[in-house]
Amino acid sequence: MDSNGVEAARIRQEIDSLKSNKRNIEQQISSLEAQLNQLEVNSSTVCPQPLSNGDLNNSNGLSPDMIYRYSRHLLLPSFGVQGQANLLKSSVLVIGAGGLGSPALLYLAACGVGRIGIVDHDVVELNNLQRQIIHTEAYIGKSKVESAAATCHSINSSTQIVEHREAFRTSNALEIVSNFLSCFRRAVILTFPCLLISLRYDVVVDATDNAPSRYMINDCCVVLGKPLVSGAALGLEGQLTVYNYNGGPCYRCLFPTPPPTNACQRCADSGVLGVVPGVIGCLQALEAIKVASLVGEPLSGRMLLLDALSGRFRNVKLRGRSLQCEACGDDAVLTRQTFLEFDYEKFTQTPLSTGPLKLNFLSPDDRISSKEYNEKVTKGEAHVLVDVRPTHHYKIVSLPNSMNIPLSTLEGRLPEISAALEKEANKENGSNASLFVICRRGNDSQVAVELLHKLGFTSAKDIIGGLESWTHNVDPKFPTY
Amino acid sequence: MQLTLEFGGGLELLCDSVKSHNINVDPQDGEEQLTMKNLLSWVRANVIKERPEMFMKGDSVRPGVLVLVNDTDWELSGQLETVLEEKDNVVFISTLHGG
Numbered sequence: 001m002d003s004n005g006v007e008a009a010r011i012r013q014e015i016d017s018l019k020s021n022k023r024n025i026e027q028q029i030s031s032l033e034a035q036l037n038q039l040e041v042n043s044s045t046v047c048p049q050p051l052s053n054g055d056l057n058n059s060n061g062l063s064p065d066m067i068y069r070y071s072r073h074l075l076l077p078s079f080g081v082q083g084q085a086n087l088l089k090s091s092v093l094v095i096g097a098g099g100l101g102s103p104a105l106l107y108l109a110a111c112g113v114g115r116i117g118i119v120d121h122d123v124v125e126l127n128n129l130q131r132q133i134i135h136t137e138a139y140i141g142k143s144k145v146e147s148a149a150a151t152c153h154s155i156n157s158s159t160q161i162v163e164h165r166e167a168f169r170t171s172n173a174l175e176i177v178s179n180f181l182s183c184f185r186r187a188v189i190l191t192f193p194c195l196l197i198s199l200r201y202d203v204v205v206d207a208t209d210n211a212p213s214r215y216m217i218n219d220c221c222v223v224l225g226k227p228l229v230s231g232a233a234l235g236l237e238g239q240l241t242v243y244n245y246n247g248g249p250c251y252r253c254l255f256p257t258p259p260p261t262n263a264c265q266r267c268a269d270s271g272v273l274g275v276v277p278g279v280i281g282c283l284q285a286l287e288a289i290k291v292a293s294l295v296g297e298p299l300s301g302r303m304l305l306l307d308a309l310s311g312r313f314r315n316v317k318l319r320g321r322s323l324q325c326e327a328c329g330d331d332a333v334l335t336r337q338t339f340l341e342f343d344y345e346k347f348t349q350t351p352l353s354t355g356p357l358k359l360n361f362l363s364p365d366d367r368i369s370s371k372e373y374n375e376k377v378t379k380g381e382a383h384v385l386v387d388v389r390p391t392h393h394y395k396i397v398s399l400p401n402s403m404n405i406p407l408s409t410l411e412g413r414l415p416e417i418s419a420a421l422e423k424e425a426n427k428e429n430g431s432n433a434s435l436f437v438i439c440r441r442g443n444d445s446q447v448a449v450e451l452l453h454k455l456g457f458t459s460a461k462d463i464i465g466g467l468e469s470w471t472h473n474v475d476p477k478f479p480t481y
Numbered sequence: 482m483q484l485t486l487e488f489g490g491g492l493e494l495l496c497d498s499v500k501s502h503n504i505n506v507d508p509q510d511g512e513e514q515l516t517m518k519n520l521l522s523w524v525r526a527n528v529i530k531e532r533p534e535m536f537m538k539g540d541s542v543r544p545g546v547l548v549l550v551n552d553t554d555w556e557l558s559g560q561l562e563t564v565l566e567e568k569d570n571v572v573f574i575s576t577l578h579g580g
Contacts, residue, residue, distance in 0.1 A: 231580065237490060254576075255545055258545065263535055272579060316553065
C-alpha cells in the first residue's frame with residue numbers, strides 16, 4: 001500500500017509538471033498566433049485585395065491556393081466561382097460557441113467565409129466536450145472564443161477570425177454586429193478607413209441557449225436589417241429557421257409573447273444528445289452559406305423540425321411577416337434607442353446568463369448544510385434521507401443509504417417514508433428519526449420539504465445546495481454532472 | 482373523424498411522453514364542423530395528463546407553442562377557427578431555446 005501510495009504521488013507530480021509545461025507552451029503558441037493573426041489582418045484590411053473590383057469572369061480573383069482549397073465548391077455548377085467569391089467577401093457572426101456554434105463554426109471556417117466573428121463569454125468545461133466539438137481538452141478552463149478561434153484558424157488560416165470574448169448584451173450588440181462605433185473605434189477608423197468595412201457582419205447565426213438572448217438577437221437583427229439563422233436543440237429534438245430574410249417573418253412574428261419560464265428547459269437540466277445540436281449547427285452553417293453566397297433558397301418562412309429518436313425531419317410552412325409585429329411590423333416601435341433600453345430578462349422572466357436557478361424560500365430552521373448533514377451521518381444519528389431527483393438522475397450517482405422518491409411521485413409514496421422512519425427509530429430504541437431531503441442543487445428539495453410539511457412530516461429538512469454542495473463542501477470526489 | 486396528433490419540443494411530457502396519438506373525435510352536438518377550438522378543449526380533456534397550463538392559456542395554446550395543421554402554421558388556416566377534416570395531422574410543438 002505504502003509503496004503504491006508513493007508511486008502514485010510521484011506520477012501525480014510528474015503529470016502536474018508536464019501539464020504546467022504544456023500550458024506554458026500553449027500560451028506561447030497562442031501569443032505567437034495572435035501576433036501572426038494581427039500581421040495578416042493588418043495586411044489584408046489596410047491593403048485590400050482587388051477582389052471586389054476584379055473582373056470575376058476573366059481573372060476570378062481567386063489565388064491558386066484558393067482554387068485548390070475550394071476546388072470541390074468550384075466544381076459545383078450551382079455554386080461555382082461566383083458562389084465562392086461571394087462567400088470569400090462575406091462575413092458571418094456566430095453568437096455562442098457551444099453545441100450549435102461548434103459545428104457551425106467548423107464548417108464556416110472550412111468553407112471560406114471571409115470573416116467570422118465569435119461571441120461568447122464562457123469558458124470550456126469538461127462536460128461541454130460531449131457536444132461542443134470545436135473545443136479540446138487542452139482548452140478546459142480557457143475562453144470558448146479563444147479555443148474556437150484557434151481551431152478555426154488551424155483549419156483555415158486565410159479566414160479572418162474576430163474574437164468577441166464578451167456576453168452579447170443590448171449594450172454591445174449593435175456595435176458588435178454593425179459597427180455602431182464607440183469613440184475609441186471611431187478614432188481608429190479615422191486613421192485606418194479600411195477597418196470600417198472589416199467590422200461589419202452580413203449574416204448572424206444565433207447559437208445561444210436561452211429565451212432572452214433569442215429575443216435580443218432577433219431585435220438587434222431587425223434594427224440593423226441582418227438576416228438571422230436561428231437554431232435550437234434540446235434532448236433529441238432540433239429546430240431551424242431563417243428570420244428577417246427578404247421580407248420574411250422575424251422571431252417575434254412567430255412568438256410575440258415569451259413562453260412561461262418553466263416551459264424553457266435547459267440542456268444542463270434536461271440533457272441533450274451531442275449529435276443533435278451537431279446536426280442543427282451544421283444546418284445553420286448551410287443556411288448561413290446560402291445567404292452569404294447568394295445561392296439557393298434559404299429556409300425563410302419555413303421551419304425544419306428534427307426528431308432524432310424517430311429519424312424524422314419535418315419541413316413546415318410558417319406564417320409570413322406579421323403586420324402587427326412589435327419588432328418588424330408596420331407600426332413597430334423598435335429602434336436603436338428602444339433596443340438599448342429594452343429589458344430582455346424582465347420580458348422573458350429569465351436571466352440572460354445560463355447559470356442554474358437558485359431558489360431559497362424555506363425558513364433557515366427547515367434547512368441544514370451538507371456539512372451539518374455529514375456530521376450527523378458520522379455520529380450515526382438516526383435519520384432517513386430521501387433523494388427527490390428523477391430516477392434516471394439517481395442512477396447516475398447517489399449518496400449511500402438514501403431512498404429515491406422522485407418529487408413527482410412524492411405524494412403517493414408517503415407510506416414508504418413513514419415505514420423507513422419507523423424502522424430507523426426502532427434501531428435507536430424508539431427515539432425519533434429525522435427526515436432529510438436532497439436533490440441535485442437544492443431547489444426541488446425545498447419544494448419537497450414544503451409539500452412534506454403540509455402532509456404532516458413537519459420535521460423534514462432539506463440539504464442546502466443539494467449534491468453539488470456535497471461535492472464542494474464534503475466530498476470533492478463525489479461526481480457532479 | 483380520425484385525426485393524428487403529435488406533440489414535440491417537450492409537450493409530449495404532458496401526455497405520458499407519448500408523441501403520436503391516433504384519435505377519433507366528432508363535432509359537438511348540434512355542430513357540423515370540428516374546429517381547432519373544439520379540438521383544443523377535447524385534447525385538454527382527453528389527452529393532456531398533467532399541467533394543462535403548460536399546454537393552454539385561455540381557449541388557445543400557451544405562448545411559445547407552434548400549432549401546425551398538415552405541416553402548415555395554423556396562422557395561415559385561421560387559428561382557432563381552422564376547420565379540421567378527416568385524416569388531418571395536427572402538430573403541437575414547443576419552441577426550443579437550448580443549444
